[in-house]
Amino acid sequence: MKLKQPAIKTGVSNRHLHLSAADIESLFGKGHELTPVKDLGQPGQFACDEKVILVGPKGAITGVRVLGPARKATQIEVSRTDSFTLGIKPPIKDSGDHTDTPGLTIVGPKGTVVLNSGVMLAKRHIHMTPEDAEIFGVKDKDIVMVYAKGSGTRKVVFDDVLVRVHSSYALEFHVDVDEANAAILNNDDPVYIVEEL
CATH class of the missing domain: 2.40.40.20 (Barwin-like endoglucanases)
Structure with missing residues (x-):
């Protein structure tokens, strides 16, 4: 070879989510700003102190970390193993392509967001x-x-x-x-x- x-x-990417500004406020409170705790490999990207619960038709996963900064649309990246726990069938997608992706419910300390789409296995x-x-x-x-x-x-x-x-x-x-x-x-x-x- x-x-x-x-x-x-x-x-190596563990389960995580990127949130829109509106969803950050819905989950963590009005005016809330993400709290960086660690820089990631890509410039300007960071892991946040904030974590949420993902709830699917079959089960839930707690302690899922938010990555920053805020994005235009909320996106959740899970593994196939995670998808079995949640009871959903997300397709393999490139980041930002939410076509034909399932949704789920995100539970934060201040509120809940119900997504119609945006859950994927990252290509x-x-x-x-x-x-x-x-x-x-x-x-x-x-x-x-x-x-x-x-x-x-x-x-x-x-x-x-x-x-x-x-x-x-x-x-x-x-x-x-x-x-x-x-x-x-x-x-x-x-x-x-x-x-x-």
Whole structure:
């Protein structure tokens, strides 16, 4: 197998949600502003102190972290395992594409929001700058394969990985918890774009 260099660090994404400004106020109170507790791998993105409960037709998941900053529309990203607990069938989607996605109920300390759509399994993807894209010989929305050796005991090739290119991004491969666990892959582990199988 021929791999493109350099290595790309992994970012493992646990269940989380992005909230609109209106939904932040509905859940946490009028005038509430999100409280950053940790910067994330992508510039300007941060984990918040705020957490909520997700309620689906079958069950609930507590302590789900909000990520900031506020977005135009509320979006919830869960794993397939989470979807069984909630009793919903979210499709695999690129961030921001809420077409044909299910909704659920979000419970916060000050109120409740009922979503008609916006719950998804996030499509695995690589963030990169235009300069990174030139190095790897790819462009925005390309689909690539990524090789991950994890701990070395479960080597995996991830197919159908979306390339997302923007000047505001930092180089990082994003997968959800289910995918990472299957490959015994942790945050900051190196992965590689496959040039030839």
